[in-house]
Amino acid sequence: MLSYADYLQLLPKTELHCHFTSTMTAELFVALAGKHGVELPTSDPAHLFAYADLREFLVGFELAHDVLRDPEDIEAVALEGVRVGVEAGLRYREYYVNPQYFIARGMSYADVIDPLISGLSAAEAQYGVGFRIVVAVNRAESGAEAIRLVELMAENPRPSVVGLGMDDLTPEGLEAPERFAEAFALARSAGLRLTAHVGETDRSEAHSVRFAMHDLGVDRIDHGYRVLDDPDLVAEARERRLPFCATPVSTTICSDWQLTPDHRIARMIEAGLAVNVSTDDAMFFRTDIGREFREALPALGVDAATARRIAFNGIDAAFCDDDQKARLRSQFTAEFTALDALFQRDALLPED
Structure with missing residues (x-):
């Protein structure tokens, strides 16, 4: 019989909050570290991916960039990451990539972006999973460096690179979206879509969400859980x-x-906000898009109808063009119809 967990695993899905380096499998991460002589604390994923908090995780996240040194490394991660995603129902994904990490290691902007596009294009041809790329400002760097990053994007236009975001934390451990307002204004004038990691943890505030909405003019919010601390902001969103x-x-x-069911994400859904679901950093958090639906959504108290709405929300929020969104909606509707028929049939079967 098709259980609710199976139903959620098989639902077609988008993923809009996905950091490219984190789409590696642990096995590939360890292999690439060996290839390039990068010393890891351990080769055991159970201990390699153990973090006390966000700041400790970010140290490991930066380390992952050390193992991606050749174009073929980036292409291999891109292809393998999509293959794993397809097993969990992935149909479309948008990737955050931090060129500043790679540039600091001697690579150029094009050295990073071009093999990424090549690998994801090969994966799209093989698995049918569409993609777009969002370049992310590293908030550990200065506002001036963020402006230079946007200038590099303008100097090296690629149709698949459609947006600007921001992640990591400032040296003081803050979100501080106001430090990057000039870079975001420049990106907006260049026609890029905008998003930002804000309101993520207990250390952040609703003010960051408000600034991203009102001053940065973002098209969507990454995380944004602290929005619940400001009822007026919830109503506006x-x-x-x-x-x-x-x-x-x-x-x-x-x-x-x-x-x-009392989790902030559950309360955001209950408040009628347009929530979609992603993995963030799959390898590091030992998750995948299937687990986020299969395990997390039931724990949050989400029913089948709401899970389908969350999946459709991902299409609405995507930075792809209207034609691709229309194709995804048709595909999702067909798959939902087939799954619903199977789920309802099994629910009516007598138990042994």
């Missing part, structure tokens, strides 16, 4: 249908929040 890209499993590690 609901009225605007502003998308929130939530990552349930990561909150259990970065914020030590339990996945229950």
Whole structure:
């Protein structure tokens, strides 16, 4: 019989909050470290991916960039990451990539972007999973460096690179979106879509979400859980249908929040916000897009109809063109119809 967990695993899915380096498998990560002589604390994933909080995780996240040194490394990660995603129902994905990490290691912007596009294009041809790329500002760097990054994007235009975001934390451990307002204004004038990691943990505030919405003019919010601390902001976001890209499993590690019906993501869904679901950093948090639906959503108290709505929210929030969105909606509708028929049939079968 098709269980509810099976149903959620098989639902077609988008993923909009996905950091490219984190789409590696642990095995590939260890192999690439060996290839390039990068010393890891351990080769045991059970200990390699153990973090006390967000800041400790970010140290490991930076280390992952050390093992991606050749174009073929980037292409291999891109192809393998899509293959694993397809097993969990992935149909479309948007990737955050931090060129600043790679540039600091001697690579150029094009050295990073071009093999990434090549690998993802090969994966799309093989598995049918569409993609777009969002370049992410590293908040550990200065506002001036963020501006230079946007200038590099303008100097090296690629049709698949459609947006600007921001992640990591400032040297003081803050979100501080205001430090990067000039870079975001430049990106907006260049026609890029905008998003930002804000309101993520207990150390952040609703002010960061408000600044991203009002001053940066973002098209969607990454995380944004602290929005709930400001009822007026919740009402505004609901009225605007502003998308929130939530990552349930990561909150259990970065914020030590339990996945229950009282979780902030559950409350955001209940408040009528346009929530979609992603992995954030799959390898590091030992998750995948299937687990986020199969395990996290039931723990949050989400029923089948709401799970389908969350999946459709991912299409609405995507930075692809309208034609691709229309194709995804048709594909998802067909798959939902088939799964619903099977799920309802099995629910009517007598138990042994």
